[in-house]
Every structure is written in structure tokens, then in C-alpha cells.
Amino acid sequence: MLLHFTKMHGLGNDFMVIDLITQRARLRDEQIRKLADRRFGIGFDQLLVVEPPRSPDMDFRYRIFNADGSEVENCGNGARCFARFVLDQRLTHKREIHVETAGGPLTLVVNDDDQITVDMGTPRFEPTALPFDAAEDRPLHALEVDGERYEIGAVSMGNPHAVLRVDDVDSAPVERLGPLIERHPRFPRRVNAGFMQVVSPHEIRLRVFERGTGETLACGTGACAAVASGIRQGLLESPVTVHLRGGDLRIEWAGDETPLLMTGPAERVFEGRIALA
Ligand SMILES: N[C@H](CCC[C@H](N)C(=O)O)C(=O)O
Numbered sequence: 161m162l163l164h165f166t167k168m169h170g171l172g173n174d175f176m177v178i179d180l181i182t183q184r185a186r187l188r189d190e191q192i193r194k195l196a197d198r199r200f201g202i203g204f205d206q207l208l209v210v211e212p213p214r215s216p217d218m219d220f221r222y223r224i225f226n227a228d229g230s231e232v233e234n235c236g237n238g239a240r241c242f243a244r245f246v247l248d249q250r251l252t253h254k255r256e257i258h259v260e261t262a263g264g265p266l267t268l269v270v271n272d273d274d275q276i277t278v279d280m281g282t283p284r285f286e287p288t289a290l291p292f293d294a295a296e297d298r299p300l301h302a303l304e305v306d307g308e309r310y311e312i313g314a315v316s317m318g319n320p321h322a323v324l325r326v327d328d329v330d331s332a333p334v335e336r337l338g339p340l341i342e343r344h345p346r347f348p349r350r351v352n353a354g355f356m357q358v359v360s361p362h363e364i365r366l367r368v369f370e371r372g373t374g375e376t377l378a379c380g381t382g383a384c385a386a387v388a389s390g391i392r393q394g395l396l397e398s399p400v401t402v403h404l405r406g407g408d409l410r411i412e413w414a415g416d417e418t419p420l421l422m423t424g425p426a427e428r429v430f431e432g433r434i435a436l437a
Contacts, residue, residue: 161185162433166245167202170237170426172377172406176204177245180211181220189229191436196227202434205373208238210246213260219252222259222266226372233263234318236380236409240276240426243268248428263318277423280381283315283388283413290320293346299393305340312341313389317420320347320371321385323354325395329365332357338369352379356386361397364390366404377406384420387411 163185166177176195178185187195187207195201204227211221222242224235242259246252247270255270267279287294287301292314294301300311303322313323322341326332332355341353350371357365366386368379383402390396391413399412413420 163436164433166431167429168241170240171404173237174204175206175208175238175241176202177208180209192225192229205376206235206238218258218260220259222261228372230372232319234261234381236422237378239266239278243270243276244426275423276426277421279419280384280422282417283420289316291348315385315389317381317384319381320351321354322351323356323386323389326355326357329355329357329367334367334369334375342371352382354382354386358395363401366402378404383409384422
């Protein structure tokens, strides 16, 4: 069978997006890994799947799979592309779209300037939310990696994030430390590793070594997690501009149980059809 898909990106974090409302397919982990391959397949950081909602007060179910085939709870850049996709494909005419994810509900708002604002829910810091093996909730946790002691912020945006403050993201040891943090034994379901440089209280630079994918040009939930951790540590004040290698996101959060808002672009690159082996 031929599967129709759209290739999209959010600040260079790139996606294959498929609608399983008007078409039917079941993708095995191995098929996802092959489709994700940038030489033998289409090539993407994540696969985004549009499904009918399970709950009557939601518009869609939004499922996310990393390049290694693992299904995950949330994808911020993907959420903006999801909104652009369902409008482009005329699966909805709404400009405020409610979606259910494995990590909880999201509200996607398409603004007049075509930027998209996502209510990402409330950041969670208790270790059990990630999960993270730690005795208590604290702004910073000591983590031993490769014989060295680091201080990380532990944040759940539905998906797990470890945020490490660095002096300069360009010289940060992302290639060396990223995989070691991602697979650290204290994160039973692995973790996304963020490297945050504080420029000012309203501005950071960020690189993210993503769980199940590796370093990406941008990570939406990583930007949310870094800002939430920075605000909680008293280093940052809302709103915060996050400079990622692929571009900028605007994050707003009033703290505590209030929702965190992420605003940024979503781009369509091309549409295609592929025969599933
Ligand atoms: N690698 C992430 C999922 C994608 C997150 C990222 N692409 C974003 O924009 O939030 C995880 O395993 O939790």
C-alpha cells in the first residue's frame, strides 16, 4: 500500500507526518527506524501520527515516535507542525485545536501571524514524573556522569528532561555527555539532555541531545524544560527567548501550577507517498 505523508519541520527539528484518519496503516518499530533513516528511508527526527481522539472533548489524538522507533509522551516542535498539518489537510477548520497525547492534553492556537502557540501544560518537577531516581524534588540534583559530578534540573513536560547549565553552548560537551546522560541508570525510561547557557534573565541559548534521536537543531519540550528549570532556580524571568541552533522560540510561564506557553513557527517542506515494506 502507498502511505501519503508530509515532511515538515519546526526550527529544523524535522518530522514525517501521517494522517491515520483518512488512511489506515500499522507501523512496526523496525519500519519506523527504516523510514527515519536519512539514506535508506525518508529521514526524520520524529514521526508524528494524527488519529481520531479517544476523548469526546478532544479534536485529535497526537502520537509521537522517535527515530529509534520508541513512542514518547510529547514533542513541542511537532505540536506546532501538527496544527499546521491538520489545517492544511482540511481535517479541521479550527484555529484552536485540542489534542490528546500520551503525556497529557495540549491546546494548539494558530495565530494571525502564522506562528503557533502551544499550551504545554504545567511543568512537573517531582522525580516520579520523569521518572528519575532521586529521594526528593529539588531545583538541582547532583548527577555523577563518567566519574564527574554535575548539577542538573529534572523536569517533565510529559516527557523527561535533564537540564545542565553550561558557560557556552558552542563548546559544551554535547557529543560526549549527551548519550551518557540520555542512558544514565537513574533515568529508567532514558531522558532528553539539555545544555543551557544563560545570556540574560530573558534569554538563553540551548542545545539538546534528544532521547531516541540524538542532537537535533531544536527541541520544543527541551526549551520549555530549560526555561522552567531556569525560572525555578531564579536565573530566568518570563518571557524567555530560547536561541536554538535552528532558530528561536518564545516561552512564557508564570510559575507554580500555571500553564507554560511555547510560541514558534511550523513549516511544510514536501508531500510524498511511500510503499510500506
Ligand atoms: N526526543 C523526545 C521527543 C521529541 C521532543 C522534541 N523533538 C520536541 O520538539 O519537543 C523524547 O524522547 O521525549
